[in-house]
Amino acid sequence: MTTHVLSADQIHGFIQEHFPQAVGFAHVTAVGEGRLTIELEAGEHHLRPGGTVSGPTLMTMADTAMYYLVLSLVGPVALAVTTNLNINFLRRPPPGVLLATARLLKLGQRLVVGEVAIHGPGAEADPVAHATVTYALPPG
């Protein structure tokens, strides 16, 4: 059983206070059972040549979804930092709504590992990108 200690609203509040630059990038739509989903509306400035959503946008989604999942699990730890991120780009997503769902693989004392699937609405079976992300927790 995985216990979440912060709700979607509490995560939004924490981000507004500690990471105001990130407000507006994406918002949490679901959290529970070791998973957390964020939603992004990909617009003009998220695109790359060819008119599809850029790699950096997808990487930022993966990192953000995992950061919010970590917050939901361990509480308001601003200084949790990514140590490793590996991402495979699978399909070229057109502009529009994208969802990223982070799923916990291991919650350790020092490292938290999860995977993130990014896909369009209703298209879980055809992800546009898949990442694994490791966060280090500050000592103490």
Add this chain to the structure above:
Amino acid sequence: MTTHVLSADQIHGFIQEHFPQAVGFAHVTAVGEGRLTIELEAGEHHLRPGGTVSGPTLMTMADTAMYYLVLSLVGPVALAVTTNLNINFLRRPPPGVLLATARLLKLGQRLVVGEVAIHGPGAEADPVAHATVTYALPPG
């Protein structure tokens, strides 16, 4: 809908013919719906200091499960080769039975991408390792 063109028995037959060194490492226990599972009995020579299953054994399981999944999907293509493998080691597995389940993320014309979860029997929720693997298919 994902179609598999080789069964577990056909994969075993193919390996026996084309990759006899790999026979006996692990065998296929399930294949279908874009997934394939192999089983390994981890013994003395699979261990590392501390008495847990070694990293190379787990990496070989991940690569093997994905190779067999590729075979099941595209048929007997001996020369499919791994281009990238990323693995996170999550828990230290004791000797005994280990299962690795590969799941298809994308079947392209040139690249096949999947993820592999490795765990003990009945312990899907606590994987010992998680990998993403990319295979390149030969042209033609």
Add this chain to the structure above:
Amino acid sequence: MTTHVLSADQIHGFIQEHFPQAVGFAHVTAVGEGRLTIELEAGEHHLRPGGTVSGPTLMTMADTAMYYLVLSLVGPVALAVTTNLNINFLRRPPPGVLLATARLLKLGQRLVVGEVAIHGPGAEADPVAHATVTYALPPG
């Protein structure tokens, strides 16, 4: 011997024409012998909680350095796309100038693989992040 077919100026011209959103993110400071370096001035909007440069900024640097290296090697191919990016975050960089140097590992017909080291000026021995990146070239 690695031959570069585009100079720094030609890459900047290509980006201005095909990828105007990316102009101003970073500029090329050196290209040659299978390597390419970009420079970024990390300011307020590149920071994360704790006042260090954010992970997405570093990931975007890694992807950009590799994309520009690919352009320098294969010419103006807008539709080259990242297939895999793996990054390790090593040290927390303060705001200021950051350099990312991409180095070619393999130029294949379909895939280009390189590694990218990101560091402060004169601090090559203490990289803040290290990435490996694979680009797929469009057929033809």
Add this chain to the structure above:
Amino acid sequence: MTTHVLSADQIHGFIQEHFPQAVGFAHVTAVGEGRLTIELEAGEHHLRPGGTVSGPTLMTMADTAMYYLVLSLVGPVALAVTTNLNINFLRRPPPGVLLATARLLKLGQRLVVGEVAIHGPGAEADPVAHATVTYALPPG
């Protein structure tokens, strides 16, 4: 300045005592300045279909080179464990001598990160594989 506390001979002695299964896989040929090189003679049982050295052999080389580098830097810590390994397979190596050189990227209190290049003798410019590997050090 990177200080190594174990020599090649001391590493071989440590492996013989704590990890006898690994003796004979590969031996250390050089250590110093944050780098360590191992050498393997790839024979029949290291090959895969097509007659080239198998992926698991190359992954084991990468993991071993990094483990020995960690030992050389932190001393005889049997229980250092791999947490992440990412490898790109670049060229198909024929049987014969292969060298793997691990290079330190960061020596932290909890994590050690390095990269490993694998190549034939005199062929540093054309690596057959490139990996990044993270080891976790036991607390204390």
